[in-house]
Every structure is written in C-alpha cells, then in structure tokens.
Amino acid sequence: MKAPHWFLVLAGVLAVSAVALWFIRPGVPQKSQDKPQAPALMPTPAEPAPSTEPIAPEAPPVQKAIVASDANPAELIRRIAAALESGDVSALEKLLGDTRHDDASREALRSLLALKPKLAQGGGIREVGELELNKRTRWVLELEGGGRMVLDLINDAGLWSVEKFVLPAQEAATTAQNDSLAVADAFLQAVLNQKFEIARMHVDPKSVSDAKIAGLCILFEEGMYQLRKSKPLRSMLQKPDLAGYLANIEATDGSQDAGIALTLKNSSSPAKWLVSEINLDRLLADYARRVAGGDVYYSPLVKNPAGGDTLALYFGFDEDDVNPRTKRQLEIVSKILRADPDKKITLSGHTDALGTRDYNDDLSGRRAAVVRDLLIEAGVSATQIVTVAKGSSQPRRPNVTEGGVDNPDGRKVNRRTEVYLDF
Secondary structure (H helix, E strand, O other), X not given: OHHHHHHHHHHHHHHHHHHHHHHOOOOOOOOOOOOOOOOOOOOOOOOOOOOOOOOOOOOOXXXXXXXXXXXXHHHHHHHHHHHHHHOOHHHHHHHHOOOOOOHHHHHHHHHHHHOOOOEOOOOOEEEEEEEEOOOEEEEEEEEOOOOEEEEEEEEEOOEEEEEEEEOHHHHHHHHHHOOHHHHHHHHHHHHHOOOHHHHXXXXXXXXXXXXXXXXXXXHHHHHOEEEOOOOOEEEEEEXXXXXXXXXXXXXXXXXXXXXXXXXXXXXXOOEEEEEEEEEOHHHHHHHHHHOOOOOOOOOOEEEOOOOOEEEEEEOOOOOOOOOHHHHHHHHHHHHHHHHOOOOOEEEEEEOOOXXXXXXXXXXXXXXXXXXXXXXXXXXXXXXXXEXXXXXXXXXXXXXXXXXXXXXXXXXXXXXXXXXXXXX
C-alpha cells in the first residue's frame, strides 16, 4: 500500500512545480546567484547587411584654394612686399595664392627669399597700369641691385587677389611673350629716362617717326612731367591685334591735365606688340599753358613742309644765340646721333619777315650754324650734319594779321632752327 502513496506525493510535487512556472514569466528579472551573462548582440535595424563587394577607397577631401585678397590693390601689394623683405615664405605663398604656382615657381620663390631681397630705394613699388578696365591691373616690385617681381591682380566682386606673378629669375624667359601693356610701359619708361634708342625699339618706324620720339623726350624733360602714380596707364581698347591706352601724366606742380594716347598693334609674324600711334594733343596743350606762356604754336615738335615731324628750336628777336632750354634739347639730339654715326640730320634756319631778304638769309644761316657747332661740341661728327638757310621763306605763322598789322606772336614762332632727323 506504500506505492500508491509515493505516486500521490510525486503528483503533488509536479502540480506545485507547474503552478510556480506559470507565475515566473519571461522578461521578469529574477534573483539569481549565477554569474550574469553578456547580453546577445542584436543587429541595428539601420545597419546595412554585410556585402561581399570590394569596398572602394575613400576619395580625398577637396582642398579649398587659399587666396588672399584685399579691397585695396595697393594694400595687397604692400603686404606682399613686406612678406618678401621679411623672408616669410608661408605668408608670401598665401598672399600669392597657394594654388597659383607650381613646384618650379615655389622653388624659385624660395631661392629669391634666400637672397634676402630688399625693395629699391624710393619705395620700389610701382603701379604699371590696367590690363582690363577696372578688372585687371599690373604692379611691379623693383629690387635693389636690379631685377623686379611682376604681379597681375584681378578684381572679383570688389576684392583684389593675385592672378599671376613673374619672379626676377623668370622675367627674362617671358620677355618674348610681351603683351601690349608691357610694351606701352617700357616705351614710356624709356622716354622718361631719355633713352631714345630703347624707346625706338618699341615703336613701328613706319608710323612713328624718330622726331616724334625725340620730341616726346624733350617735352618730358622741359615740362618736368612724370607718369601719375595711380592708374598711370588706363586700358581704353583691348583686341587680339589692337590695344589702346591713356597715359596719365602729371607735372611736379601737381597738375594732372596732361595725357598721351597710345595705340599699339600686334604683328602676326612674328607676334610682337609695337606702338603704332602717339597722340600728343593734351600734352602739347598743357606744355603750352605751363611752359610756353599759353602759346600753342611754341612747340618743340612741328610738321615739316617736306613731310614728317621736325624738332624746332626758337630764338629771340635778331638773335643767333641759343638759350639754356635749347641746349637741353640739343643734348637729347646729340645722344641720338652719337649712338649711331650713320645717322644724319638737316638743320634749317628761319627768320621772321622783318629785315631785308639778304639779312634774313644770313641770320637764318647763323642760326643753323650755331646749332651745328653745339652738336659738334657735344661729340657729334660734322659729317652727320647738313645746314641750310631758309630766311623768311617758310613761316609757320603769319607775320602780319589779315588787316596788314604786325603780328608779334606769329613772328616769335618763325624765328627758329628746325632739326630734321633724316634717318
């Protein structure tokens, strides 16, 4: 009878166990003395499933160009000059634009800084002029001992930055790639420094006479003119084979009424820009007002009756002595003749209408002779000079008015010796 009792006890235990399992639900934490187990890692729903495709390498980030700019181009150039003189490579590269030059240019820049360059005396910073009206401009940094750094700036929404630069070591290599602004500037700098032969290299001899170049040298010398520091050359016209610039001229008294219009043409074979036309109307008008006492005819540059331009040297009434101003003009002419012994000139003497024909013929001959003698004293060979006496036969202005009254102003410009550069 014990066996049935054992089964009853077993059935009771199982019943109690069933009730206990019913109350212990999943997810309800239970106290346990067992070691806690690490929870199973569940995949994040947003995480993509592993792929068997090869993973492409990540593209490098795009480096934004570092371009220093300034609303004032002159201030940007001054910052570049300061970095150049201080030898600050990183500052200079940033100012020049770190994406605007290659490794060769970087190496040339470092080589230049290793020389510890200094700006030339007088500042060494010069604005050349405009490559494009109000858009692109050129500056140069003149260095001690020669050489210069050329910088082209560009305006983008009112901010100026470096578009291109040429280092002293590279400038010679780019000379053959002259642009119209470079030629216009080289021509004017030669005239300002009385370097006739250099100025002559930059003009078309078929359209710009030697007399006009010499006359421009004389005008700059006598009028004490210089290029205006701000916007000295303004772009008026830009075409593939034609360019025009207005050269702004000022005198030492601060007046800025003078100017020269330059036209340049680009020959196709070989490609080379040359000055093809020079308009001196504004400069001559200012010269007459400031130097010649308002007399527009009292000009050092006149038209020759035989054609072309001629230099004119003026004399006082019944005089054959040259004044100090005339001597300065002859110094320029003597330089031209001494530079090339094969060049010859013709000196023609002239008088006004007062006096007899024989007397005026003799006086005009003496006026031509005194100019010849001064040139010979300056080192010009006598074989390079021809003199003729014209008397009163070729007046530039009437000696009398239409009513037959004496005209002193007209007679004043008729007392002259003309220098015809017969090259």
